[in-house]
Amino acid sequence: MSYNEQLNTSKRVLMGPGPSDVHPRVLQAMSTPLIGHLDPEFVQIMDEVKLMVQHTFQTVNYLTFVVSAPGSAGMETCLVNLLEPGDEAVICIHGVFGGRMADIAERCGATVHRIEAPWGEPIDPVQVKKVLENCDPKLVAIVHAETSTGVLQPLDEIGKITKDAGALFVVDAVTSYCGVPVKVDEWGIDAIYSGTQKCLSAPPGLSPVSFSDRAVAAMDFRKTKVQSWFLDLSMIKNYWSGAKRAYHHTAPVSSIFALREAYRIVLEEGLENRFERHYRNHQLLKDELEPLGFEFIVQPKYRLPMLNAVKLPEGINEAEVRRKLLDDYNIEVGGGLGAFAGKIWRVGLMGESSSPNHVHMLSAALKKLI
Amino acid sequence: MSYNEQLNTSKRVLMGPGPSDVHPRVLQAMSTPLIGHLDPEFVQIMDEVKLMVQHTFQTVNYLTFVVSAPGSAGMETCLVNLLEPGDEAVICIHGVFGGRMADIAERCGATVHRIEAPWGEPIDPVQVKKVLENCDPKLVAIVHAETSTGVLQPLDEIGKITKDAGALFVVDAVTSYCGVPVKVDEWGIDAIYSGTQKCLSAPPGLSPVSFSDRAVAAMDFRKTKVQSWFLDLSMIKNYWSGAKRAYHHTAPVSSIFALREAYRIVLEEGLENRFERHYRNHQLLKDELEPLGFEFIVQPKYRLPMLNAVKLPEGINEAEVRRKLLDDYNIEVGGGLGAFAGKIWRVGLMGESSSPNHVHMLSAALKKLI
Numbered sequence: 177m178s179y180n181e182q183l184n185t186s187k188r189v190l191m192g193p194g195p196s197d198v199h200p201r202v203l204q205a206m207s208t209p210l211i212g213h214l215d216p217e218f219v220q221i222m223d224e225v226k227l228m229v230q231h232t233f234q235t236v237n238y239l240t241f242v243v244s245a246p247g248s249a250g251m252e253t254c255l256v257n258l259l260e261p262g263d264e265a266v267i268c269i270h271g272v273f274g275g276r277m278a279d280i281a282e283r284c285g286a287t288v289h290r291i292e293a294p295w296g297e298p299i300d301p302v303q304v305k306k307v308l309e310n311c312d313p314k315l316v317a318i319v320h321a322e323t324s325t326g327v328l329q330p331l332d333e334i335g336k337i338t339k340d341a342g343a344l345f346v347v348d349a350v351t352s353y354c355g356v357p358v359k360v361d362e363w364g365i366d367a368i369y370s371g372t373q374k375c376l377s378a379p380p381g382l383s384p385v386s387f388s389d390r391a392v393a394a395m396d397f398r399k400t401k402v403q404s405w406f407l408d409l410s411m412i413k414n415y416w417s418g419a420k421r422a423y424h425h426t427a428p429v430s431s432i433f434a435l436r437e438a439y440r441i442v443l444e445e446g447l448e449n450r451f452e453r454h455y456r457n458h459q460l461l462k463d464e465l466e467p468l469g470f471e472f473i474v475q476p477k478y479r480l481p482m483l484n485a486v487k488l489p490e491g492i493n494e495a496e497v498r499r500k501l502l503d504d505y506n507i508e509v510g511g512g513l514g515a516f517a518g519k520i521w522r523v524g525l526m527g528e529s530s531s532p533n534h535v536h537m538l539s540a541a542l543k544k545l546i
Numbered sequence: 547m548s549y550n551e552q553l554n555t556s557k558r559v560l561m562g563p564g565p566s567d568v569h570p571r572v573l574q575a576m577s578t579p580l581i582g583h584l585d586p587e588f589v590q591i592m593d594e595v596k597l598m599v600q601h602t603f604q605t606v607n608y609l610t611f612v613v614s615a616p617g618s619a620g621m622e623t624c625l626v627n628l629l630e631p632g633d634e635a636v637i638c639i640h641g642v643f644g645g646r647m648a649d650i651a652e653r654c655g656a657t658v659h660r661i662e663a664p665w666g667e668p669i670d671p672v673q674v675k676k677v678l679e680n681c682d683p684k685l686v687a688i689v690h691a692e693t694s695t696g697v698l699q700p701l702d703e704i705g706k707i708t709k710d711a712g713a714l715f716v717v718d719a720v721t722s723y724c725g726v727p728v729k730v731d732e733w734g735i736d737a738i739y740s741g742t743q744k745c746l747s748a749p750p751g752l753s754p755v756s757f758s759d760r761a762v763a764a765m766d767f768r769k770t771k772v773q774s775w776f777l778d779l780s781m782i783k784n785y786w787s788g789a790k791r792a793y794h795h796t797a798p799v800s801s802i803f804a805l806r807e808a809y810r811i812v813l814e815e816g817l818e819n820r821f822e823r824h825y826r827n828h829q830l831l832k833d834e835l836e837p838l839g840f841e842f843i844v845q846p847k848y849r850l851p852m853l854n855a856v857k858l859p860e861g862i863n864e865a866e867v868r869r870k871l872l873d874d875y876n877i878e879v880g881g882g883l884g885a886f887a888g889k890i891w892r893v894g895l896m897g898e899s900s901s902p903n904h905v906h907m908l909s910a911a912l913k914k915l916i
Contacts, residue, residue, distance in 0.1 A: 179594035179810060183803055188581045195580045195799060206800060207577035210565045210749060211558045212878045224549035244751065245615035248795040249776045256774075280775045373796055379580060381614065381751060381798030403773045404626075405650045406619045423883070425618040426743055428751030429565060430576060431801065433553055440549060508582045513793070 188502075189529075189537055192510035193323050193483060194351070195373035195380050196526035197534075198434075199441055202378055206434035213427040221436055222416060222427070228439035229384045232353065232376075232447065233368060235360035239392055239409065241416035242435065243369070243383040244428050247350040250369030250383025252280055253407040254346050255317070258367060258391060260400045261285030264313040266343070268292075268299040270329070271322035272514045273348055281317070284403065289313065295325050295515050296473045296485070301333040308341040314394065315344040315366070321352035324513040326474045326485030326522065328356065335364040344391055350374060353384070354442055355454045355482040355526060366391040372431075375454065375482050377527025378438035381431050438527075454481040457530045461523065464539035468546065473520060482530065484523040485516070489546065494518060497545050505541040558872075559899075559907055562880035563693050563853060564721070565743035565750050566896035567904075568804075569811055572748055576804035583797040591806060592786060592797070598809035599754045602723065602746075602817065603738060605730035609762055609779065611786035612805065613739070613753040614798050617720040620739030620753025622650055623777040624716050625687070628737060628761060630770045631655030634683040636713070638662075638669040640699070641692035642884045643718055651687070654773065659683065665695050665885050666843045666855070671703040678711040684764070685714040685736070691722035694883040696844045696855030696892065698726065705734040714761055720744060723754070724812055725824045725852040725896060736761040742801075745824065745852050747897025748808035751801050808897075824851040827900045831893065834909035838916065843890060852900065854893040855886070859916065864888060867915050875911040 190197045211218050222241075230240045243250045255277065259265055265286040267278040270293040281288050289311055293299045299318060308316070316338040320329055331347065338345040344366040349358045355375030360368055366388040373380035387395075387409070395409060402408040406425065414422040442450060458481035462472065469489030472479060488494050494511065498521065501507045510522035525534060560567045581588050592611075600610045613620045625647065629635055635656040637648040640663040651658050659681055663669045669688060678686070686708040690699055701717065708715040714736040719728045725745030730738055736758040743750035757765075757779070765779060772778040776795065784792040812820060828851035832842065839859030842849060858864050864881065868891065871877045880892035895904060 179598055179806065179813075183575045183578055183591075183806060185578060185581050185587050185591075185803075187579060188585065190580060190582060192582055194796060195582065198580055203577040203579065203800075205553045207573040208553055208555060209557060209573065210560060210568055210743075211555050212560060212562055212565065213750065215558065215872070215878065217555050221553075221555075228549055245619060245776065246795045246798065249615060252774065252776045276775065283771055283773050283775060371796065379798065379800035380583065380796040381801055401653055403653050404622065405646065405653060406615065406622045425616050426564060426741065426750040428616065428749065428801070430573075430749035430804070431751055431798070433555075434800070436549065436553060443549075502585070508585065 186506055189507045189534065191529055191534055191538060192508045192524050193522045194371065194524060194526060196377050196524060197528040198377050198379060199528050201441065202434050202437045205437035206379065206430050208433050210429050213429055214421065214423060218429060219421055221432060225432060225436050225439065226416065228443065229386065232439065232442060233358060233360045233386045234362065235386050237360065237386045237388055238417065239413055240386040242432070243385055243407070244425060245383060246380055247369065247371030247383050249407065250371070250385050251277060251348060252404065253385055254367040254369050255280045256284055256402050256404050256407055257395050257409045258315055258344060258346065259284035259286045260398055264289065264311055266291060266307055266311065266313045266316040268304065268318040270297060270299055270327060271295060271319065271324035273319045273322060273324060277317050277348065296327060298327050298329045298478050299334070301337055304334050305337050308337060313343050315346050317346035319348040320358065321480050321483065323351045323483055324516065326480050326483050327478050328352065328480045331363050339364050344394060351480065351483055354450060356451055360386055372435055372438065375526045376438050376442065378435045379431065381428060382435055454525065454530050457525045457532060457535055458484065460532055460535045461525060464535055468542055482524060482526045484525065485520050486523060487520055492546055494521065500545050501541055507538055507541055556876050559877045559904065561899055561904055561908060562878045562894050563892045564741065564894060564896060566747050566894060567898040568747050568749060569898050571811065572804050572807045575807035576749065576800050578803050580799050583799055584791065584793060588799065589791055591802060595802060595806050595809065596786065598813065599756065602809065602812060603728060603730045603756045604732065605756050607730065607756045607758055608787065609783055610756040612802070613755055613777070614795060615753060616750055617739065617741030617753045619777065620741065620755050621647060621718060622774065623755055624737040624739050625650045626654055626772050626774050626777055627765050627779045628685055628714060628716065629654035629656045630768055634659065634681050636661060636677055636681065636683045636686040638674065638688040640667060640669055640695065640697060641665060641689065642694035643689045643692060647687050647718065666697060668697050668699045668848050669704070671707055674704050675707050678707060683713050685716050687716035689718040690728065691850050691853065693721045693853055694886065696850050696853050697848050698722070698850045701733050709734050714764060721850065721853055724820060726821055730756055742805055742808065745896045746808050746812065748805045749801065751798065752805055824895065824900050827895045827902060827905055828854065830902055830905045831895060834905055838912055852894060852896045854895065855890050856893060857890055862916055864891065870915055871911055877908055877911055
């Protein structure tokens with residue numbers, strides 16, 4: 177063990193399912209000497225970050241802020257604040273993260289109705305409609321970009337069906353956010369969470385979230401306390417909003433500095449340009465990998481541009497090649513998760529890692545290795 | 547709103563209840579380009595950090611790691627993993643943070659027996675003994691350093707009483723850790739949590755924790771799932787320990803880089819030297835502030851060296867002077883919390899902020915202001 181030595185990491189190229197590469201400006205902002213979490217200057221920074229979260233979620237939701245913990249805590253924030261024992265919840269599962277939502281919803285004491293699709297395929301709105309005819313759920317939850325399968329789930333139709341059924345629409349946008357359009361208001365999303373380490377290209381550890389007025393009203397009507405103190409929005413909202421900010425917990429000041437800079441870079445590029453860039457580099461990756469014998473497992477129209485799920489050419493030992501990519505070329509790609517473990521790769525082209533140079537580095541190294 | 551401008555914060559001197567000043571080495575380590583959260587190099591860094599957490603908690607506990615969220619999430623981690631509906635819990639309350647533990651324990655479905663002491667005083671072991679004669683709790687929880695009152699709670703006697711009663715001993719060491727001795731094994735502590743932004747002088751956002759084998763056994767005997775997925779140790783332990791690390795959530799890589807460097811600085815100084823330094827600067831602060839008319843509210847033998855709770859001289863508008871300290875001298879001190887709001891100051895001398903220079907800057911500025 178060598179903790180007596182200075183930190184000495186390899187210079188990796190991050191092309192897995194996150195974290196993605198981070199712009200030097202973000203690292204520099206993060207290393208700014210700290211200020212207090214109730215300092216008037218920090219409160220202003222929180223307000224600025226909140227505006228940028230609203231802008232990137234394309235929402236005017238008042239209750240929009242950043243959870244002081246990673247994306248999975250954002251997921252839990254949405255579910256524990258909306259669900260209480262006795263509620264029904266419809267959870268759509270087409271990969272690992274839908275399954276995680278169902279697990280959390282059950283821990284909230286909710287009765288969960290599962291709608292499943294085969295891994296690699298999206299959920300069919302017709303199925304959602306059918307299930308909603310036979311139950312009365314408080315919410316319908318679905319993953320927009322299934323990081324375990326590479327599927328982009330169309331949301332507008334399921335959003336309408338959910339609204340017609342009088343349920344709240346909860347969306348996981350961890351991987352899609354800032355890489356493809358996420359239109360919270362237009363799509364009728366009532367609660368949404370994301371992560372910072374994917375297409376936003378900030379370090380991991382925070383979760384941007386947003387809640388519609390309908391969601392806030394549902395929270396106001398709770399009969400029981402939220403089971404998590406740390407994630408209880410009835411308290412956190414007084415730290416992130418309002419004239420007098422009340423202490424709840426000590427915000428991760430440095431991570432918020434970093435996040436602010438990452439958002440500034442997103443807005444300088446512009447959301448539409450950013451989406452186009454993600455799509456363009458995904459096409460380039462496809463053009464480079466298919467001739468090498470890689471197969472995309474998702475149909476073209478449901479393919480995520482930032483998370484490319486590919487089957488390897490026949491006879492390749494995936495773990496060995498993946499390890500060589502890391503050891504010999506410092507390139508990280510992701511292995512399969514859950515049902516896909518050992519069977520696929522997940523190649524991330526997220527945020528700063530979505531560039532022609534990244535694609536070229538990977539394809540050139542693969543030509544040497546396989 | 548000015549998010550189109552580069553981050554531009556004042557150079558603060560942090561002498562509140564945390565965050566404390568951070569050493570430039572820690573900021574530099576934090577700004578290291580990222581590596582993946584499952585990268586073999588990152589796994590080694592986690593192992594190194596774990597060893598340093600054990601060393602500083604003075605424990606050999608196997609289940610020792612860092613929660614990916616601030617101290618309050620560490621508190622919740624301890625309580626939600628140990629308590630389930632129907633359990634009894636004895637919670638000692640001598641300030642804000644004991645009250646928070648009681649709130650969380652109730653959210654776990656536990657029946658809470660409260661033992662209270664007046665603000666500014668420690669809990670009396672005799673009281674604990676009496677309460678334990680009339681109930682059969684799963685755990686007794688207490689705050690070691692009450693950040694809201696400045697009280698250092700002696701733990702060894704209450705630890706013995708708790709053990710004799712067959713209950714688990716849960717300790718909040720958020721503010722005491724790395725500033726005064728915290729002897730997990732010697733004092734029979736079964737679950738402990740801290741924060742990184744106090745005497746450890748790392749940025750806020752993480753919570754070092756440790757669990758005894760007795761605590762682990764109690765978790766293994768749970769009848770119900772832990773109500774928080776994000777904080778469920780039965781899953782997290784497979785990410786932080788064992789031969790094959792299983793993905794649970796994306797660890798806050800950059801914050802762990804920073805934490806590693808902060809621990810290295812603690813170990814280079816040595817725990818005993820660090821404790822002495824905290825005590826010495828506390829004495830200096832006392833020598834400087836008392837002649838100005840400040841009064842320490844806690845009896846000398848229970849005074850925290852790193853968090854000095856003081857009444858202001860008669861006739862001083864505390865909020866106004868505190869604001870002037872910040873605006874004119876860039877010095878942050880903390881106001882009162884809860885019952886002490888508007889009545890006291892909390893002057894932090896924690897980690898890098900525990901130095902003669904810090905004391906001198908504060909006392910000189912105060913001489914000008916009051």
